[in-house]
Amino acid sequence: MRRVLKYRNNSSSAFQLRIPAADIKATIFGHSEFTTFNESATRLYAKWKNAATPSLKGLTRDSPPKALIETISEDLLTIFQKAPLLDAYDVYQHLMAYWEETMQDDCYLVSGDGWKKAAQPQLIIDDKKNKSKTKPDFAIGKKKYTAELIPPALVIARYDPKDQAAIEAMEAEVAALEQELEEMAEEHGGEDGLLPPHPPPLRPHRPQNQRGRAPRHRADEHVSPPFSRTWTQNSPLWDNITPAT
Numbered sequence: 001m002r003r004v005l006k007y008r009n010n011s012s013s014a015f016q017l018r019i020p021a022a023d024i025k026a027t028i029f030g031h032s033e034f035t036t037f038n039e040s041a042t043r044l045y046a047k048w049k050n051a052a053t054p055s056l057k058g059l060t061r062d063s064p065p066k067a068l069i070e071t072i073s074e075d076l077l078t079i080f081q082k083a084p085l086l087d088a089y090d091v092y093q094h095l096m097a098y099w100e101e102t103m104q105d106d107c108y109l110v111s112g113d114g115w116k117k118a119a120q121p122q123l124i125i126d127d128k129k130n131k132s133k134t135k136p137d138f139a140i141g142k143k144k145y146t147a148e149l150i151p152p153a154l155v156i157a158r159y160d161p162k163d164q165a166a167i168e169a170m171e172a173e174v175a176a177l178e179q180e181l182e183e184m185a186e187e188h189g190g191e192d193g194l195l196p197p198h199p200p201p202l203r204p205h206r207p208q209n210q211r212g213r214a215p216r217h218r219a220d221e222h223v224s225p226p227f228s229r230t231w232t233q234n235s236p237l238w239d240n241i242t243p244a245t
Contacts, residue, residue: 041083048072048079061114065107069099109149121145 028034052072059068073095080088109118124132124144136144137152147155156164 037085041086044079044083048076051075051079059107059110061111063111065104065111068107069096069104073099106149118149121147 052075055068055072059065073092076095077088077092080086080091083091106118112118121137122145124134124136124146126132134146137147138145
């Protein structure tokens with residue numbers, strides 16, 4: 001691989017690249033030596049995975065999570081001692097960092113409540129005085145929930161991928177339209193432009209009274225001459241509306 005990437009300059013005794021710098025990564029990944037190295041590391045990982053999977057799936061209520069991580073981490077360190085060009089302790093630290101950030105909490109949830117209860121979403125309860133700072137994962141009506149063990153994204157991907165894809169497509173379309181509106185405002189806005197300098201909001205504005213609600217009219221007030229209420233002419237109640245005097 002070295003011969004592919006660089007050569008020695010006889011005049012300066014320094015090495016120079018044979019390929020553009022932008023092509024280094026693709027050249028390394030496509031070289032047969034890297035392919036062999038990658039396959040070797042993947043086989044070692046598969047060996048550790050096969051050994052660790054029964055212990056992970058065997059985690060139940062009252063199982064000690066500390067004993068679990070000690071077993072699988074030591075196995076990982078032992079297996080990757082044979083890996084060429086890799087520091088086994090670096091691989092070990094990747095696992096331990098993931099344990100500290102995510103895996104530890106999940107294992108203690110299962111150990112404390114069991115798989116079935118730990119996987120259930122938890123209702124976030126807010127007091128009137130002290131509101132919870134927990135960020136909800138989803139909401140049903142006014143109730144907010146957090147999914148500590150199974151992320152909602154995994155559930156959606158498993159049971160409702162078509163609707164999720166449709167939502168993402170609509171969100172992308174909205175983003176494109178918003179970008180188009182911004183470009184039109186920049187191009188045609190301003191005092192001398194075709195668009196007003198302060199375009200109206202996209203959502204209609206509803207006047208608010210002092211209590212924060214839209215003002216309502218009494219039934220006997222003439223709010224829409226020449227009729228005391230607003231109805232379309234196709235309304236079945238049209239005949240019951242009398243002209244306002």
